[in-house]
Amino acid sequence: MTHVRTTETLTPDETAAVLALAESAGEHDGLPPLSEQTLLRVRHGARPGTARFHLATQGAPAAGAGDLVGFGFAARAPGEPDSAEMVVAPDRRRSGHGAALLRALSDDAPGDGLRVWAHGRTEGAVALAASAGWTQVRGLLKMRMRLRGDAQQPGAGAGLPEPVLSDAVGERTVIRTFRPGSDEQAWVAANAAAFADHPEQGGLTLQDLHERTNEDWFDADGFFVAEDTGTGAIAGFHWTKVHADGAGLADEPVGEVYAVGVDPAWRRTGLGRALTLVGLRHLHERGLPWVLLYVDEENRAAVRLYESLGFSVWDADVMYAAS
Incomplete structure (x- = not known):
């Protein structure tokens, strides 16, 4: 079972765990899973009301940062859909963690909705979007x-x-x-x-x-x-x-x-x-x-x-x- 905790701030241990997860996924996939802007928000924090961090762990909600299996980030601006990114640990994929993160991001989004970036047209991202019934609304060449x-x-x-x-x-x-x-x-x-x-x-x-x-x-x-x-x-x-x-x-x-x-x-x-x-x-x-x-x-x-x-x-x- 995947538990997703949503917060506006990260502890130092959670910050370190997210950065390690992003680095591991980048090395595995050959491209960074999170944008520079998201990594800056992870490292330096965000102004109140402008960001939401989603931490996915395996099992009980009490699991610590060391048990992080996935991460999602949503940038929030008034009158705009949340703009999000997400990443799952390479050795924990195909276990429902990505779908759980996507549900958490969707449930937490305001009435304006949610948009999610995928870096590269990777097989996993395409499959997850298709299974959720999502379609492309923007492309960055x-x-x-x-x-x-x-x-x-x-x-x-x-x-x-x-x-x-x-x-x-x-x-x-x-x-x-x-x-x-x-x-x-x-x-x-x-x-x-x-x-x-x-x-x-x-x-x-x-x-x-x-x-x-x-x-x-x-x-x-x-x-x-x-x-x-x-x-x-x-x-x-x-x-x-x-x-x-x-x-x-x-x-x-x-x-x-x-x-x-x-x-x-x-x-x-x-x-x-x-x-x-x-x-x-x-x-x-x-x-x-x-x-x-x-x-x-x-x-x-x-x-x-x-x-x-x-x-x-x-x-x-x-x-x-x-x-």
Whole structure:
């Protein structure tokens, strides 16, 4: 029997158990079962009313964190369905724990309902969604491009075009690296404007930014912003990231187009393409073999841009909801 305990806070032992479970599942499946945002909430906690943690144990409710067989997380926002993720220990699958977690997440969700992300179109996720009668409502494409090649598989990075701004844009902006300690508020404002219709990225707060810039992977030299020289505001940005573990692409570090955003007032000016190229050339100059990115499959303009630069679809994250 599976017991699922729902809480808004985790004890230190529960936090350690969840992180160990996620690491074990990632090593087994070859891809992370939980998003970076969820892992940050596990490690740092969440603001009251914004998150629900679901801890699945085998047997009696008194079982401790060491008996954790599954975990679910639901991000909550007013007027929106809960956005959830879940993972079951590799050696405890096909025992009903996933179905129990899905029921717990559904029962706990508000009247607006529940949506659940599955990272990768894995056999288990597809089967669980089908058995529950859930269907895909959103897709997040995972794209990749080779930066460093060999004789058999040449890299595209060496052929990246120069980032060029039009005279009008070049006279009003300067592209530079992010300045920790002075750019945070301006970046949060620019990110909110750029992703006003994006349910996850657009809601990042100053605290969310600080949590990310305090991560071991953060490198200000790979965080590029286009400053409006007239107002000092950030007109656009390209934040790159390096995955030391290879992110399932290689046995060495690889790069990521972590976030590219342009303020609506600066769209259709070529600034987004230029910023994208600045970041890609930075990752290529670091000697990395691959670069990856995530993009909503319905954002056809962005998909076409990345395809024009040499990216191709590698995998996809899928969001499911009840039919």
